[in-house]
Amino acid sequence: MSAKVIVVTNQKGGCGKTTLTMNLAGVIGLQAKVLLIDGDPQGSATRWAYSSSDDNPFPAAVMSLANITDKVNREIKKYLEDYEYIFVDCPPTIDNNFTSSALLIADLALIPVIPSPTDLWAAVGIQKLISNVSEINDKLVSRLVANMCQSNISISKEALELITEFDFPKTESDIYQRTAYRQAAAFGGTVLDLDNPKAKQEIKELAKEILSLIN
Numbered sequence: 407m408s409a410k411v412i413v414v415t416n417q418k419g420g421c422g423k424t425t426l427t428m429n430l431a432g433v434i435g436l437q438a439k440v441l442l443i444d445g446d447p448q449g450s451a452t453r454w455a456y457s458s459s460d461d462n463p464f465p466a467a468v469m470s471l472a473n474i475t476d477k478v479n480r481e482i483k484k485y486l487e488d489y490e491y492i493f494v495d496c497p498p499t500i501d502n503n504f505t506s507s508a509l510l511i512a513d514l515a516l517i518p519v520i521p522s523p524t525d526l527w528a529a530v531g532i533q534k535l536i537s538n539v540s541e542i543n544d545k546l547v548s549r550l551v552a553n554m555c556q557s558n559i560s561i562s563k564e565a566l567e568l569i570t571e572f573d574f575p576k577t578e579s580d581i582y583q584r585t586a587y588r589q590a591a592a593f594g595g596t597v598l599d600l601d602n603p604k605a606k607q608e609i610k611e612l613a614k615e616i617l618s619l620i621n
């Protein structure tokens with residue numbers, strides 16, 4: 407067994423890194439052995455997992471590596487044989503080496519973006535970093551994930567045009583803005599535990615799509 411490593415990153419705060427990491431790791435964790443690495447000193451992923459109840463524990467193991475920034479790849483390597491998937495929730499900065507180091511060992515980089523021009527402009531830095539790391543790690547696959555889409559307008563034409571300017575495409579599945587994602591954080595679970603069929607469906611589709619990208 408050698409785990410596939412999925413790094414969720416964007417230096418923009420509030421775009422949904424932790425929300426997507428937790429829901430994807432939680433969904434995939436129901437069927438496979440998953441480790442979730444919290445790389446954010448704010449510790450939201452760790453707190454999320456520890457908010458779950460004893461009779462419905464979070465379906466993935468959680469560990470914080472937020473106190474180390476260099477050689478994160480070396481640290482992650484230690485766990486490759488014990489898990490099938492390792493998710494890394496990155497800090498909202500690319501100024502320290504955490505993200506670049508995690509990307510060195512990644513199979514997949516997911517970049518959540520709110521599909522609005524300002525948020526897409528802000529993702530240019532992470533695109534540069536990914537393209538630099540790709541020169542060393544040639545197995546790295548990258549995808550934008552449109553998060554907090556609004557059902558009435560879907561993704562605007564302007565945003566879609568900006569998305570096509572990136573070096574990598576967006577996933578086919580989009581994630582919409584739904585209260586279920588906020589509720590899931592509050593009780594330490596995933597949207598699968600909630601009565602919101604649309605949220606369940608979109609997160610399962612995204613999980614399936616990312617698994618097919620790396621398997």
Ligand SMILES: Nc1ncnc2c1ncn2[C@@H]1O[C@H](COP(=O)(O)OP(=O)(O)O)[C@@H](O)[C@H]1O
Pocket residue numbers: 418419420421422423424425426450498553554555581582583584585587588591
């Ligand atoms: N698809 C969504 N629908 C509704 N709220 C969302 C969604 N994704 C994220 N949020 C909310 O937006 C805020 C920021 O999300 P978070 O995952 O913490 O972002 P990041 O980790 O990138 O800083 C949180 O309050 C979260 O609950």
Ligand SMILES: [Mg+2]
Pocket residue numbers: 423424425446450
């Ligand atoms: Mg976060």
